[in-house]
Amino acid sequence: MSTTDFTPSGVLQFGCFFQGVNAGTVWKSPESGSQIDFESFRQMVTTAERGKFAAFFLGEGLRMREHRGRIYDLDVSGRPDAQTLLAAAAAITGNIGLVATQNTTYNDPVDLARRLHSLDLLSEGRAAWNIVTTDNAWTGANFRRGGYLDHADRYKHAEAFVRVAKDIWAGRAVDHVGDHYRIDFTPALPVSPQGRPVLFQAGASPQGRDVATGQADVIFSPFAALEKAQEFRTDIVERTVKAGRPANDVKIMPVAEFILADTPAEAKEREARVRGLQVGPEQAIAYLEQYWGTDLSGLDADGPLPEFDPVVEESDVTRGAMFQGAKAKELAQAWRKEAEEKGWSIRQFATSRLTQPGNSFVGSYDEVADRLAEYARTGAVDGFNISPWLVPSGLDDIVNGLVPRLQDRGIYPADYAGPTLRENLGLRPVG
Ligand SMILES: Cc1cc2nc3c(=O)[nH]c(=O)nc-3n(C[C@H](O)[C@H](O)[C@H](O)COP(=O)(O)O)c2cc1C
Known part of the structure; x- marks a missing residue:
């Protein structure tokens, strides 16, 4: 089987995943800060960089959720635009990667490729795009398109969209006539220091996996539990090899939540408190x-x-x-x-x-570090995108208590490998 070609790197990477709209971020605690003020983002991105995180990663929802005819306001909802925010984050950081979730269903390829290219140049090779197709019909109302494209067409569209973007980043003229666009484009920007923005992909269906293994560098997966993560790895390696790429070419970083304390009993108590605030x-x-x-x-x-x-x-x-x-x-x-x-x-x-318990790591710092060592040893994942339950101080425990224990175990980078996100994620140069 092709998975025999796969060799675990033995190292895990962390990203901080900051959601746009979500049920997991506690906003009722007195320690909770603003989801809008730049100060929150400054604190989180600088803490992540102190902890040698590979990436600061923003999800994106373009329309508020509604429930029974009204805006659903029990979750954290609303956050400034991802690319604008990441451009500001680029100015106060020097190594951490900056990942913007942007959907292919409602954006235009030339416009989006240019904005991501700009972030890549301004950050000197630290930008990434998390490719999503967006699973909801109601976002379409913002664009007068209503429930636009069904699931399969969204992925066909995404595939064509990414191919156009790659040509633009490579500095090639684009003359594209497809089902959705006619594009006649002349490049205006130089190629970025990392070749092009790194491509993440989120979407776990077979079609989503094929777009990821055909086009992307990293998969943002929903599977963090060890057994599910291993099954997902096997499937992704098979698809990657089938797409004509080396077995290790596509990195997998599932979403995860950490609830940590000095002792196992304290961590359990903390979990009960957090769950009570979340739901x-x-x-x-x-x-x-x-x-x-x-x-x-x-x-x-x-x-x-x-x-x-x-x-x-x-x-x-x-x-x-x-x-x-x-x-x-x-x-x-x-x-x-x-x-x-x-x-x-x-x-x-x-x-x-x-609260997706399968994606939660609850325990003492040492317990969780030992659990993560098993992920590194088996190569089930290449790292985790950590969704903090508290903003803006939710990374402090991880960076101060967990990261040093992972470094002691030799399963987490002691420092950044280089100036670009591509180097820090251990990705091959763009061919
Ligand atoms: C881990 C994960 C994170 C996602 N984050 C976003 C997001 O921030 N914004 C968005 O519009 N869609 C997001 N999506 C949804 C994808 O856009 C996709 O539409 C959805 O998962 C349906 O595709 P699928 O059937 O291939 O999973 C995410 C999906 C996954 C699995």
Whole structure:
């Protein structure tokens, strides 16, 4: 099998993943800071750089989520534009990579390629683009396109989009006639010190994986649990080799959350506190409402799941493409059974879904460092994109307590390998 060609690097890299809209960032704690003020971003990016993180990585949502006809305001929602923010971050840092999530469905290739190229030049080779197709139909309303392109077409479109961008970054003239664009472009900017922006990709379907292994350098995956991460690695190596690339060519960095303390018992206590802040009674009820399609505000979040069936056939479209096919009644029956078996209340059930326990590393610094050593040894992943549950101080524990223990174990870089993100991620030069 082609996976025999794969050799683990033995080293893990960290990125800080700062989401645009999300349920995991605690905003109710007195320690929580602004998601808008540059000071928050300054603190996070400089702390990440002190901890030799490979990248500071911004997710992006172009439209606020709505719930039952209103803006869903129980999550952290809204954050300044990724590229603008990263240009400011470039000016106060010198080594860390700067990754902007941008979707191929609603952007135009020449415009987006030029903006990313500019960030790459201004940061002297530290820019990256996280390619997403965006799984929701409602973003289209911002662009008068409504639910624009189905899942498969989004990926076909993404593939063509990335090919055009690569030509632009290579300084080649583009004469492209495709299903969506006619482009006649003459290059105006020099090639960047790292050849082109590094390409991340997020999207886990078979089509998404093929775009990643055909075009990208790094996959931002949802699979952090060891066994799932190993399965994903096997699949990605096979696809990479099939695409005609060396088995090690595509790096995998799943999203992860760390809840750390000096002792295992303290870490457990801390986890309970964090979960309580992440998923309160209102969030738990709202989560079920997205599937039941009706007002459940009269229910007790500490009581059992509703006994009655959802009033809709399919779950709420605002949950995105992955959920559109979910039959609400069947889902509700399965969930009731699971909650009953585990003795879970609505809040406990919603917490298990909203906080993605498979992506959480909870424990003492030493315990977590030992767990991560297993990832490095097996090569299940090349690193983690850490989504801090607290802004702006959420990286402090990781940088002060975890990173030195990983360095002691020889599984984390002691310093940056070079000035560009491509070098720091151990990627081959652009051919
Ligand atoms: C780990 C991860 C992070 C993502 N981050 C974003 C994001 O920040 N903005 C966005 O519009 N879509 C994001 N997406 C969604 C992708 O754009 C994609 O549309 C979605 O996953 C559906 O594609 P798939 O079926 O291939 O997974 C993310 C997906 C994954 C797996």
